[in-house]
Amino acid sequence: MGSVPLSKLITLNTAAEFICFLVALIFLYRDKSAAWRVFIVYLLLTFCAETTGLVIRKVFLTANLPVYNTFVVVECFFTSYFFYTLFKPYGYSVKWLFGWLALFTVMYISELFYVNFADFVAVTASVMSIVFVLACMWFYYIKLTDERYEPLLQSAEFWWVSGALFFYFGSTACNIFFDYLKQNEVSAYNSSIRYIIFNVLNIILYSFWSFSSVCRYRQRKSFR
Amino acid sequence: MPISPKEIVSLIGLTSIVFLIAPIFLIRYVLLYNRKKKKHEEEKSIMVKTLETELLRTQMEVQEQTLKTIAYDLHDNIGQLLSLTTITLSSINLDDRAKSAEKIALIEDLTARSTKEVKALSRMLHSEELLSRGLFSAIEFELDWMKRSDRFTISFKKPAFESFTDDAGKETIMFRLFQEIINNIIQHSKATEIFVNLDQVDGALKLTIRDNGVGFDVDATLQRKTGMGLYNIKKRAAIINGTASIDSTRGAGSVITITVPY
Incomplete structure (x- = not known):
């Protein structure tokens, strides 16, 4: 077990996640929607998972795959549930959510057994990213076809989806070539292309999601 | 010529940049379309307001027209009938019973015609009600x-x-x-x-x-x-x-x- 200063555990990712969690906590803790309140818990779990991953890698100097393999499940269930709450007002049945989650679970367990619990479930994560990108596109399509005008620049849902789109669409190339990058990366992870891309994506994602929390707070206040 | 791992990594980086730029345009398009939707909604609301204003003006004009018709009718028709009634009444000589009876019959006829005209006018006053039918x-x-x-x-x-x-x-x-x-x-x-x-x-x-x-x-x-x-x-x-x-x-x-x- 190595001795690592606390400052080494604070990275761009963890800092962005923590700030986003704080913003969500401040602006959403009184929100009436369960999905938005669960969002706060999800951000806290994300921060905890990221920090745990860092501690395992830097302090215990072992592979942190189990953390990320577990977190993928949390990520998929929360994000899918959140998308479902966005589509629900437009008459989409809960069957879609359960159907997708069942498919995900089968894929996830199969891949875990396939890699003997010794590797990241990259294929499942890639499929999940593609499904979320499609969900984002579908959300835009619904907004475009909706005859009612909605000020999207102030819409919490719009910014939440846009953040998700940037993250899941931007990470597509990295996800698809995950195995290749893992084996052939020219430099160490901390200065690798994957690290840079995910840092950029995380900053974009958490900036959008923080702004989305602020928009949600404004919406709640203006409806009073 | 085989591609080196460095080149593939660069390609992945480049692809990721493209994949990052694409959502920017997508979001921009959605926002632009949304702005057009807003403009369309504003135009629609202006049209509704114009229709409401025009409807109000039209209703007032229908009323004005009714009042004009009534005014003309009162002056040209009922007014004349009543003047004639007054003249006939004032010309009655009670000593000349035969002529008086004739004039009273004429007055009766004039009064009946006036009543008929007033009834018609009253119906005219309810023109809006008529339109509702x-x-x-x-x-x-x-x-x-x-x-x-x-x-x-x-x-x-x-x-x-x-x-x-x-x-x-x-x-x-x-x-x-x-x-x-x-x-x-x-x-x-x-x-x-x-x-x-x-x-x-x-x-x-x-x-x-x-x-x-x-x-x-x-x-x-x-x-x-x-x-x-x-x-x-x-x-x-x-x-x-x-x-x-x-x-x-x-x-x-x-x-x-x-x-x-x-």
Whole structure:
């Protein structure tokens, strides 16, 4: 077990996640929607998972795959549930959510057994990213076809989806070539292309999601 | 030539950049479309407001027209009847019983005619109520009123149903259009015959008003200030998604057709 200063555990990712969690906590803790309140818990779990991953890698100097393999499940269930709450007002049945989650679970367990619990479930994560990108596109399509005008620049849902789109669409190339990058990366992870891309994506994602929390707070206040 | 791992990593980086730029454009398009939607909604709300204003103005004009008709009728018809009654009454000589009886009979007749006129006027005062019973009844009533003057030979052909739309505002504007056209005929055409025809054509109501008057140059009238009446007819028809076609030649009368979808 190595001795690592606390400052080494604070990275761009963890800092962005923590700030986003704080913003969500401040602006959403009184929100009436369960999905938005669960969002706060999800951000806290994300921060905890990221920090745990860092501690395992830097302090215990072992592979942190189990953390990320577990977190993928949390990520998929929360994000899918959140998308479902966005589509629900437009008459989409809960069957879609359960159907997708069942498919995900089968894929996830199969891949875990396939890699003997010794590797990241990259294929499942890639499929999940593609499904979320499609969900984002579908959300835009619904907004475009909706005859009612909605000020999207102030819409919490719009910014939440846009953040998700940037993250899941931007990470597509990295996800698809995950195995290749893992084996052939020219430099160490901390200065690798994957690290840079995910840092950029995380900053974009958490900036959008923080702004989305602020928009949600404004919406709640203006409806009073 | 095999591609080196460094090149593949660079390619992945480049692809990721492209994948990052794409959502920017996508979001921009969505926002742009949304702005257009807002503009469209604003235009729609302006149109609704215009329609409401126009409807209010139309309702006031219908009332004004009614009051004008009543004023003319009071002055020219009932006023005359009552004057005649007064004169006849003052000329009665009670000593001449035979003549007095004759004059009293005349007064009785004049009073009965006055009562009839007052009743007709009272119905006229309820023209708005009449319109609520249906556009066709309102048009029929207005034409019946005109027939009393014996100035025109009026022919009216209406469809079997009473009303063409549930939208009372649309019917009011349609009725006002009819009134404006009839007013123009009375004031300017020197016509002796008026033909009014109401038809259903391909999901639209077609109101055709034809006269045998002196006619006019449509384009020239529309360009002149005096053409405001014609311009208003076109504008009002457009407000209820309809069209107004004005066809006239000097010396050959005119035909105005209003077509409104329902």
